[in-house]
Amino acid sequence: MMRTIFLLLLLTGVAVPATAQRPAGYPRSYDALIAEARVERVVDAYGNADTAAMAPTIAAFRRAFPGVRVNYVELESRDLYRRAVSETRARRPSADLVWSSAMDLQAKLINDGFAQAYQSPEKPALPQAAVWKNMGYGVTAEPVGFVYNRRLIPPAAVPRTHEAFERLLRDRRGPLTGRVATYDPTRSNVGYLYLTEDYGTTRDTRGLLQAIAATRPLLSRTTGPMLDAVASGRAAIAYNVVGPYALARARRDARIGVVFPRDYTIVASRVAFIARDAT
Known part of the structure; x- marks a missing residue:
């Protein structure tokens, strides 16, 4: 999961060291998670942002984790929702990270049990409304x-x-x-x-x-x-x-x-x- 967490950090604008070290102020437990990330090879992300717009974020992730490939799949918001639901229910391989501007559909996926909790150390710096149930993170204001x-x-x-x-x-x-x-x-x-x-x-x-x-x-x-x-x-x-x-x-x-x-x-x-x- 660590590769997914660090991609989420990059989406929220947190600086991740190029050597994939624990960010300043993070708990020591992140050292073990970073070690796990080094043996993982790919992170799958579904999103409805243009692939070209995602290029800088993906490039930053690759600099932080040179051995981990980002497989970003651009989908329409409804297609993204349907794919995440159908793949999860069928126990087929699916996304590690789900990212969409369709806030209502994202909230439904979270409420229906398709997300896992992650209490980010960055949470205190975020507006209260930007975090939903320690699962959904609003990473832009558009x-x-x-x-x-x-x-x-x-x-x-x-x-x-x-x-x-x-x-x-x-x-x-x-x-x-x-x-x-x-x-x-x-x-x-x-x-x-x-x-x-x-x-x-x-x-x-x-x-x-x-x-x-x-x-x-x-x-x-x-x-x-x-x-x-x-x-x-x-x-x-x-x-x-x-x-x-x-x-x-x-x-x-x-x-x-x-x-x-x-x-x-x-x-x-x-x-x-x-x-x-x-x-």
């Missing part, structure tokens, strides 16, 4: 925002609140018809989760979604196609986009702008846990 095409949405028209987003859609319904993008909540668990948070925050969400629906929006299962559509101009604006992906794209593509609404901003977390049968 704001959700609006993404727009800078040429098609002039600065004065960029919505800064959800109310302004709805007003933009109603005032410019004709030009924006077929040019608004968002997640398809029937296919994207993350998209469904964000809408659930919207509804839980304000009753005005119904009016906003009616305005989006009136534009016959472009619906996407994942973030990449929405960003591509906005960049190319096929979409003028996108709603409820994962912030880190949007910001990373905007840094290298001047056609894209990103706004985090001022009235409220959903902040999601990618939740990681050690699988119940990980050894």
Whole structure:
């Protein structure tokens, strides 16, 4: 299990010595766990983060454990959930670490007994809400925002609140018809989760979604196609986009702008846990 624990540490941003020594301040019992890690050869991780985005974390793990290979399998959140459940129930080889932004599905996996407890020495430094039952660790804080095409949405028209987003859609319904993008909540668990948070925050969400629906929006299962559509101009604006992906794209593509609404901003977390049968 030690190889899995250290991958979890790297996800939370803890510095792991390149020689795989016990981190400063950790109990002496970790020496034995590190010795076990040296004889293990591979750690299997399931996640819904882009493989390219995971590359720096995997590289850091390889520097800490040169003899241990990381087998990272990128899956859609629902596919990840189904695979973790089916493999565990069938007693087939499965992931050591399960990591997903679908917080509701991660919580269900934990509550249904698919995770094992791990009380990290880093726990006191984490926000209380970032740790669930000493099993689930929220290792990111990802704001959700609006993404727009800078040429098609002039600065004065960029919505800064959800109310302004709805007003933009109603005032410019004709030009924006077929040019608004968002997640398809029937296919994207993350998209469904964000809408659930919207509804839980304000009753005005119904009016906003009616305005989006009136534009016959472009619906996407994942973030990449929405960003591509906005960049190319096929979409003028996108709603409820994962912030880190949007910001990373905007840094290298001047056609894209990103706004985090001022009235409220959903902040999601990618939740990681050690699988119940990980050894």
